[in-house]
Amino acid sequence: SGAWLFRTPYSALPQAGVVMFLPYLLLGKLASAPGAHEQLLALYQLFRLAAGLLSIVASYDFLAFFIRDVRLRRFGLALITLGGGLGWALALLGKDWWLGSLPLDFYSPETFGFLGLFGVPHLALARALLLWALLAYLRFWSGEVSPNQALSHTVKLTLLWLAAGLVQPLTTLVIGFVAVLHTGGILLWRLARRQSLAASAGVDVGWVARWMLLAGILPGLFVLYNVWALRQDAYLQAWTAQNLIYSPHPLHYLVAYGLVLPFTVWGGAAIMRRDPRRGWLLVGWALALPLLAYMPVNLQRRLPEGEWVAWVTLAMFGIEVWYETCLPEGDRRRKLVLAPFFLAFLSTLFLLLGAFMQAARPALPVFRPRDETTLFERMAQTAQPGEVVLAAYDTGNALPAWAPLRVIIGHGPESAGLAEIQPQVEAFYSAAGSDIQRQELLRRWGVRYVFWGPAERSLGGFDPHQAMFLRLLTEEGDYAVFEVIAGVAQE
Numbered sequence: 001s002g003a004w005l006f007r008t009p010y011s012a013l014p015q016a017g018v019v020m021f022l023p024y025l026l027l028g029k030l031a032s033a034p035g036a037h038e039q040l041l042a043l044y045q046l047f048r049l050a051a052g053l054l055s056i057v058a059s060y061d062f063l064a065f066f067i068r069d070v071r072l073r074r075f076g077l078a079l080i081t082l083g084g085g086l087g088w089a090l091a092l093l094g095k096d097w098w099l100g101s102l103p104l105d106f107y108s109p110e111t112f113g114f115l116g117l118f119g120v121p122h123l124a125l126a127r128a129l130l131l132w133a134l135l136a137y138l139r140f141w142s143g144e145v146s147p148n149q150a151l152s153h154t155v156k157l158t159l160l161w162l163a164a165g166l167v168q169p170l171t172t173l174v175i176g177f178v179a180v181l182h183t184g185g186i187l188l189w190r191l192a193r194r195q196s197l198a199a200s201a202g203v204d205v206g207w208v209a210r211w212m213l214l215a216g217i218l219p220g221l222f223v224l225y226n227v228w229a230l231r232q233d234a235y236l237q238a239w240t241a242q243n244l245i246y247s248p249h250p251l252h253y254l255v256a257y258g259l260v261l262p263f264t265v266w267g268g269a270a271i272m273r274r275d276p277r278r279g280w281l282l283v284g285w286a287l288a289l290p291l292l293a294y295m296p297v298n299l300q301r302r303l304p305e306g307e308w309v310a311w312v313t314l315a316m317f318g319i320e321v322w323y324e325t326c327l328p329e330g331d332r333r334r335k336l337v338l339a340p341f342f343l344a345f346l347s348t349l350f351l352l353l354g355a356f357m358q359a360a361r362p363a364l365p366v367f368r369p370r371d372e373t374t375l376f377e378r379m380a381q382t383a384q385p386g387e388v389v390l391a392a393y394d395t396g397n398a399l400p401a402w403a404p405l406r407v408i409i410g411h412g413p414e415s416a417g418l419a420e421i422q423p424q425v426e427a428f429y430s431a432a433g434s435d436i437q438r439q440e441l442l443r444r445w446g447v448r449y450v451f452w453g454p455a456e457r458s459l460g461g462f463d464p465h466q467a468m469f470l471r472l473l474t475e476e477g478d479y480a481v482f483e484v485i486a487g488v489a490q491e
Contacts, residue, residue: 001028001385001404009400010411012388012445013235019225022166023047023122037377037402044121051121051128055113056081058128062309065135066271066278067316069323075338076316080309081113084347085256091350101248104256105347110305111256114348118355123305126171129164130306133175134281136160137215140208141186141277150211157215165222170302172219177292178285178306183209185280203277238416240298247293247300257289257308259344260315267318274321282317285310368398371477372453376402378474379481383449390442391451392429392459393422399451408445430460438462439469442484453479 004025005017027047031039059080063073087103090096096103109115109123116124136157139145145153165172187205230236247253257264264286271279285307292303319337327334358366372395379389380403388406389399396410409415409422427433428441441447452464464470470482 003028008235008239008411008414009404009406010396010409010414011235011239011416012406012408012447013238013416015235016229016233018229018233018236019166019222020169021122023051023125033380036380040401048117048119048121048124051125052117054128055117055124058131059113059309062131062135063313063316065138066282066313067320069320072316072320072323075341076312079260079312079315079341079344081117082348083308083312083341083344084112084114085344086259086347087255088346088350090255099249099251101252103347104248104252106351108301110302110307111253112308114351118351122167126164126168127306127309129160129167130171130175131309133157133160133164134178137175137179137182137212138278138281140211141182141203143203154211154215158218161215161219162222165219168305169222169226170299171305172223174292174303174305176216176219177288178281179212181284181288182281183212185284186277189276189280235416239414242416242418243298243413245299245301247304250290250294253289253293257311259340260311263315263318264311265318266322267314267316269318270321271314271317282310282314286314365394365398369477369479371479372398373402374476375451375474375479375481378476379403379405379449382473387448388446389449389451390425390428390445390447392425392453392455394455395451395453405449408447426459429456429462431462432460433462435467435469438467442469447484449473450482450484451479452482 003017006020006025007015007017027040027043030043056077060073060077063076063080067073067076084105085103087105090098090103091106096106104111107115109120113124113127116127136153139153140150161172161175164175183205190205230240254261268279268283268286272283289304289307292307293300295303297303322337323334327337376399379399383403383405385404386406388408389396391399391407391410393409396407396415398410399405399407400410407415409418409425412418415421424441428438442450450464450470464480464482465472467482469485471485473481473483475481
C-alpha cells in the first residue's frame with residue numbers, strides 16, 4: 001500500500017513505523033489490485049525458493065572453507081538443510097510435550113535449518129547473509145586479503161553484515177558476537193603462548209580489528225536506530241514486552257544436538273590442533289550455545305541462529321580427520337561412520353508427513369472458508385487502508401492477509417495489550433455485554449467495521465443486526481460485515 005516502514009496490522013494503537021521485515025515490504029511493491037492476494041502468495045513462494053537456494057549455497061560455501069572432502073561437504077550440507085535432532089524419538093515415546101515444550105526440531109527454525117527453508121524465508125535469507133559475512137571476516141585471518149584489498153573487502157563485509165540486519169535485526173548482533181568472540185579467542189590464545197600479535201604464522205590481530213571496527217560502523221548504526229525506535233514508540237515497547245521467545249529446558253538442546261555432539265567434540269579438538277585461527281570461530285561459537293540460548297532477554301531462542309551450522313561443520317571436520325588417520329580411501333567403514341547421522345532426518349520426515357496430512361484434509365486454520373475470504377476481498381476493495389476492524393482473534397489473524405486493514409487482536413506478540421483487550425472483545429460478542437460497553441470499545445479503538453461469523457458467534461449470542469449503532473454493509477453465507485454508524489467510533 002505504498003509503505004516503506006513496517007506497521008503491524010494486528011494492533012489499533014498508533015505506530016510511528018520502523019525499518020523491519022524489509023524483504024516483505026519490497027515484495028509488496030510488486031503486487032497491486034486486482035488479485036493482490038494471489039500475487040502476494042506467488043511472490044512469497046518465489047522469495048521462499050530464492051532464499052532457500054541462497055541459504056543452501058551459503059551453507060556449502062561455509063562448509064567448503066573448512067572441509068576438503070567434497071563428499072563430506074555434501075553430506076554436511078544435507079544435515080544442515082534437512083537434518084534435525086532426536087525430537088522424533090520423543091514424539092514416538094509420547095513425550096511430544098516434554099519438560100513444558102515441544103522438541104526444538106518441530107518449531108525452532110534457528111536451532112536447525114529445515115523450518116527456515118520450509119516456511120520462514122526471511123530467516124533462510126538471514127542465515128545465508130550471516131554465513132557469507134562470517135566467511136568474509138574469516139578471510140582476513142586466512143591471509144587471502146592483502147593490505148591493498150582490505151578496503152574493498154571491508155566494504156563487502158559491511159554490506160553483507162548490514163543486509164543481514166535489514167532482513168533480521170538480531171542477525172546483526174549474532175555476526176558481531178561471533179566475530180568478537182573469535183578475535184578475542186585468538187588474542188588470548190596468542191597471549192597464552194607468548195606470541196606477538198603479528199606472529200609469523202598468523203595475521204596481526206590489531207590489523208584485523210581495525211578493519212572489523214570499520215566494517216561494523218553501518219551495522220552498529222542500524223542497531224542504534226533500533227534502540228532509538230524502541231525508546232520512541234510506545235507500540236514497539238508493548239510488542240517487545242509481549243514477544244517472549246524463551247529457550248526450552250536445557251535438556252531439549254541436548255536432545256537436539258546430542259546426536260552430533262561426540263563428533264563435534266572430536267572435530268573441535270582436531271581443528272584446534274591443526275588450524276586454531278579458523279578453528280576458534282567454530283569452537284567458540286559452539287561453546288557459546290548455552291550463553292546465547294539463555295541470555296537474560298526476551299528473544300533467547302533467536303540468538304543461537306547458525307549454531308547448527310557450526311556444530312555440523314565441526315562434526316564433518318572430525319570425520320574428515322578420522323578418515324585421514326584411521327580409514328584409508330575405499331575402506332567400507334567410512335560409510336558406517338556416517339550411518340548414525342541418518343537418524344537426524346527423521347524429524348524432517350515427520351514434519352513433511354504432517355504437512356501433507358494437513359493439505360489432504362482442508363480445514364481451519366490452514367484453509368479458510370470461501371465465504372469468509374470473499375468478504376475479506378470485498379473489504380479490500382471498499383475500505384480505506386489502515387481502517388480498524390473488530391473481529392474474534394482467529395478471524396483477526398487471517399483478515400489482514402486479504403485486506404490492508406487493522407484489527408484489534410489477531411497475533412500473540414503484535415497485538416499490544418492482548419491479555420487485556422481479548423476479554424473485552426469476547427464480552428462485545430457476548431449476549432451478557434451491554435451496548436454502552438460495546439460502543440465504548442468501538443470508540444476507544446476507532447473501529448470502523450465489525451465482522452460477524454462463526455468465530456464471533458462462538459463467543460456469545462450478540463446479534464449485530466439488532467444493534468442501533470451498526471448497519472449491515474455486506475454478507476456472504478454465514479459471514480457478515482457491519483459498519484459503525486458515523487459518530488460512534490470517531491467521538
